[in-house]
Amino acid sequence: MKVGTLGSRHAPLNKVVADSIRERILAGEFAPGERLAEEKLSAELGVSRMPVREALRALCAEGIVTLEPRRGASVTVYTDAQVRELVEVRATLEGLNARLAARRHDPKQIAELERILAAGSKITERSDLARIQENNARFHEAVEAIAANSVLMNIVRSLRDRTALIFAPQSRARIRENWEEHAAIVRAVISGDAELAGLLATRHVYNAAQMPDAAEPAAPTAAKPGMKRAAA
Amino acid sequence: MKVGTLGSRHAPLNKVVADSIRERILAGEFAPGERLAEEKLSAELGVSRMPVREALRALCAEGIVTLEPRRGASVTVYTDAQVRELVEVRATLEGLNARLAARRHDPKQIAELERILAAGSKITERSDLARIQENNARFHEAVEAIAANSVLMNIVRSLRDRTALIFAPQSRARIRENWEEHAAIVRAVISGDAELAGLLATRHVYNAAQMPDAAEPAAPTAAKPGMKRAAA
DNA sequence: CGAATGGATACTGTATACACGAATGATTTG
DNA sequence: CAAATCATTCGTGTATACAGTATCCATTCG
Numbered sequence: 001m002k003v004g005t006l007g008s009r010h011a012p013l014n015k016v017v018a019d020s021i022r023e024r025i026l027a028g029e030f031a032p033g034e035r036l037a038e039e040k041l042s043a044e045l046g047v048s049r050m051p052v053r054e055a056l057r058a059l060c061a062e063g064i065v066t067l068e069p070r071r072g073a074s075v076t077v078y079t080d081a082q083v084r085e086l087v088e089v090r091a092t093l094e095g096l097n098a099r100l101a102a103r104r105h106d107p108k109q110i111a112e113l114e115r116i117l118a119a120g121s122k123i124t125e126r127s128d129l130a131r132i133q134e135n136n137a138r139f140h141e142a143v144e145a146i147a148a149n150s151v152l153m154n155i156v157r158s159l160r161d162r163t164a165l166i167f168a169p170q171s172r173a174r175i176r177e178n179w180e181e182h183a184a185i186v187r188a189v190i191s192g193d194a195e196l197a198g199l200l201a202t203r204h205v206y207n208a209a210q211m212p213d214a215a216e217p218a219a220p221t222a223a224k225p226g227m228k229r230a231a232a
Numbered sequence: 233m234k235v236g237t238l239g240s241r242h243a244p245l246n247k248v249v250a251d252s253i254r255e256r257i258l259a260g261e262f263a264p265g266e267r268l269a270e271e272k273l274s275a276e277l278g279v280s281r282m283p284v285r286e287a288l289r290a291l292c293a294e295g296i297v298t299l300e301p302r303r304g305a306s307v308t309v310y311t312d313a314q315v316r317e318l319v320e321v322r323a324t325l326e327g328l329n330a331r332l333a334a335r336r337h338d339p340k341q342i343a344e345l346e347r348i349l350a351a352g353s354k355i356t357e358r359s360d361l362a363r364i365q366e367n368n369a370r371f372h373e374a375v376e377a378i379a380a381n382s383v384l385m386n387i388v389r390s391l392r393d394r395t396a397l398i399f400a401p402q403s404r405a406r407i408r409e410n411w412e413e414h415a416a417i418v419r420a421v422i423s424g425d426a427e428l429a430g431l432l433a434t435r436h437v438y439n440a441a442q443m444p445d446a447a448e449p450a451a452p453t454a455a456k457p458g459m460k461r462a463a464a
Numbered sequence: 465c466g467a468a469t470g471g472a473t474a475c476t477g478t479a480t481a482c483a484c485g486a487a488t489g490a491t492t493t494g
Numbered sequence: 495c496a497a498a499t500c501a502t503t504c505g506t507g508t509a510t511a512c513a514g515t516a517t518c519c520a521t522t523c524g
Binding site: 011012053054057058061062063069085086088089092093096100103149150151152155 | 243244285286289290293295301314317318320321324325328332381382383384387391446
Binding site for chain 2: 504505506507
């Protein structure tokens with residue numbers, strides 16, 4: 001959806017510009033490491049440098065743009081170590097999200113969750129990436145809505161954006177697993193089993209990242225081996 | 233520490249200005265809800281509106297300033313519900329921090345941790361608030377350093393700033409408990425017991441907030457009653 | 465022929481200016 | 495006297511301008 005040089009009559013320009021740039025980064029139009037010159041972007045969008053500048057600052061706060069003191073902005077490039085850091089934090093917070101959702105346990109919103117899950121079952125390996133990511137986002141946002149923690153929501157959204165580019169290549173191959181894991185989380189939320197929901201959500205992130213869940217408890221209580229994607 | 237009208241020869245002004253405003257907010261000079269007009273601040277600091285504007289945007293991203301579209305900036309005022317949200321998230325992430333620290337278990341940095349702990353034992357109810365908070369910050373930053381997750385670090389720091397004003401009134405009365413809880417966390421980190429360290433750190437936040445730890449597992453494994461500040 | 469140095473260029477940091485919208489107070493009218 | 499309306503003022507949103515610095519390329523020296 002084009003918006004007509006953007007310079008016309010819209011609401012707070014910095015927001016519009018930020019959304020535009022964010023979208024282009026997540027779509028891969030701007031590659032990681034690519035420099036984002038204020039004047040170039042402002043000319044391209046038909047606005048002055050100021051809204052662009054503020055948008056870049058905002059994106060920097062979100063983590064998808066890096067701002068070096070006298071060198072300007074560039075698309076953040078994550079090292080393997082930083083990717084692991086992102087995943088660790090996101091896994092933990094998605095776990096909290098699911099735990100809170102299971103504790104609140106709002107039947108009305110859970111119905112919405114199941115609706116999204118049902119829609120997700122129709123998605124196949126041949127669906128286009130945008131639709132896959134769309135459904136994924138919907139699911140996580142629905143869990144968020146049930147958890148009802150706005151602070152958590154903002155942080156997790158930022159983390160999701162930052163990991164989106166990293167997970168994207170693997171997301172198509174993991175459609176089936178993804179759906180199954182979502183379903184398991186929903187079941188745990190419905191049954192009100194907060195701990196299970198949290199555990200599954202945390203693992204879900206590690207699985208999506210195809211990364212071992214090193215932060216997990218050594219499971220002192222129950223069996224340890226081969227438990228990945230057990231439990232429903 | 234004055235810095236001489238600020239307008240002279242410093243590094244990136246927006247950062248200097250942001251630090252200045254943040255400090256004044258955390259010191260209580262600007263009350264929650266108070267409006268922060270760009271021009272007023274810029275005149276006060278001897279710089280133009282632009283650096284102030286950018287500083288306010290940055291502080292908004294940190295959460296301690298709220299920015300309404302055509303109304304400008306004000307010191308964020310948190311409702312009780314939002315305070316609970318902040319505490320939930322911070323407790324979870326401080327837990328992750330401690331878990332990671334226990335897993336890494338770097339002897340050199342642990343020595344630093346014990347040094348800070350020792351310094352903390354000298355603090356009494358009659359110490360001034362700044363020193364109390366200083367030691368507290370030192371401790372948490374040392375744990376951060378061991379955990380070595382920069383993403384986590386940034387998020388948790390923001391959360392600490394946001395909760396600082398809320399915890400402040402109770403912090404003097406809790407000096408002894410605080411120190412004991414810190415000591416218990418350190419012991420767990422030293423012994424490499426990641427789960428215990430995480431659990432204690434999480435509880436530590438809830439205790440500091442004087443808030444029940446509702447998000448905690450129902451402890452299916454072990455005993456439940458009267459466990460607050462046991463294990464040490 | 466390679467490395468260092470100098471200048472030209474491009475871009476950011478900051479200041480100033482103007483336009484639009486919101487808030488406030490006075491004035492007028494019922 | 496109360497309420498509504500209008501004018502004024504204050505403050506943000508955006509644009510433009512200028513200064514300082516980093517980057518890049520050409521030139522020169524070893």
